[in-house]
Amino acid sequence: MSTPAPLRVALTGTGYAGATLHAPLIDATPGLQLCAVLSRQDAAEVARRLGPLRAPLTVHADLDSLLREQRPDLVVVVSPNDQHVRQASAALQAGAHVVIDKPLALSAAQAAPLTALARAQDRRVSVFHNRRWDGDFLTARALLRQRRLGRVRWGQLTFDRFRPQVRARWREGDGPGAGLWFDLGPHLLDQAVQLFGWPQRLRCERMRLRHGARADDAFECTLAWADGRHMQLSASMLAAQPRPRFALHGDHGSWIKHGLDPQEDTLKAGGRPDRLTAGQRWGADPQAGTLCLADATGQPAAPRAWPTQDGRWPDYWLALTAALRGHGPLPVPLDEALGVQRLLDLGTASAAQDARWLPCTAPA
Known part of the structure; x- marks a missing residue:
């Protein structure tokens, strides 16, 4: 039985959370490949911040171009909190699954449409409540x-x-x-x-x-x-x-x-x-x-x-990878994250x- 191709992952920032917490754990997870990042910094500075990775990645200053050119399977939203829902919605509309760094949104009312959008796009949304x-x-x-x-x-x-x-x-x-x-x-x-x-x-x-x-x-x-x-x-x-x-x-x-x-x-x-x-x-x-x-x-x-x-x-990312391949539940389902947001x-x-x-x- 052949090993499936890794899921291509894009990261929407290289600040503290993106560079320190998310990038190394994603890169270390079998079945995931960090392929692109959203950043205003040049490629050399991004490479310095992220350190050695298993595969090369591209740097994009615009989310729309990243989604259009890279077509990632998964987008990990690590931008400031007021951008979470906008970026997650754009990723879902582009056909990607989404992980959002906590908090999910600025309010439950702002986040609620993500449920219907994910269902309409047949995509999955999880929130990185890593302290579990x-x-x-x-x-x-x-x-x-x-x-x-x-x-x-x-x-x-x-x-x-x-x-x-x-x-x-x-x-x-x-x-x-x-x-x-x-x-x-x-x-x-x-x-x-x-x-x-x-x-x-x-x-x-x-x-x-x-x-x-x-x-x-x-x-x-x-x-x-x-x-x-x-x-x-x-x-x-x-x-x-x-x-x-x-x-x-x-x-x-x-x-x-x-x-x-x-x-x-x-x-x-x-x-x-x-x-x-x-x-x-x-x-x-x-x-x-x-x-x-x-x-x-x-x-x-x-x-x-x-x-x-x-x-x-690391268990969060392993469970997420399995869930996106149809083998088990999401490690943090969207409805649980909406409860925390309430x-x-x-x-x-x-x-x-x-x-x-x-x-x-x-x-x-």
Whole structure:
């Protein structure tokens, strides 16, 4: 049986997300071939930013010419947030499948037409919610499935950074889709829904804490479920000593994990999953979590280290490749991403109403 030709992939940008997170993972995935990028930079600068690739690629300054001349099978949209829907729509109309870097859009209403367009074009759309393949998230999911913590009633999902100086970049500007809520909120909302299901209500506060901040650089969002469970999602750009990334508390005990998943830092340092040295494991997190369970008397036993699973971002691209060939579901279907977008919209509305509680209508 012959091996099918690789799916030709185009990338709509060579900024941080495109060059650091997407290009190396796409290039490392069997069955995918990065063939073209959209960039205003010349070919030499693009080659410098992306580093050595398995196959040559073309650089286009215009999306229409890229789609017309290269006819990619898959377009990965990594442009600023306000361009996501426009570029995804153009790719679908050109007959390409689409992956959109989170967030899906500026609003659920803006993104909704993509469903009908994808169906009309018989193409598939997925969103890169890569934090589903973080090692700490996978560990949390395993603990919940094993019911080691009992019924989890309260928890915190946190994403802290220390960047006290406001930088001249669109994510920290005052344009549409800027700010930390749109940057990190989708990660935390998606993880919470994947772990605990659809919440009943939500409230959110978005803050500007740094001198000269033009967009929110911190937020606190609380999700509540019908059974009384509450989860606090928060992020800040002013945390030199970050809070726990995960803290889950149940009636059998607690699990706490500090430190971010290492895959992004590995990619920033030039590492790739297809270029590991002997004995090296992709996504290996040396920082264990702490598990504290109740003993036979119902009192907390001595805390113990709980190993963190290896992160598996490459699994997203492997599952996507299989799905586009008709072998399995999309790793993140469009309807799930639309649900996250609805919660993102609700958070924006709640923050505009002084952190008022708002109901979370379940997706149809």
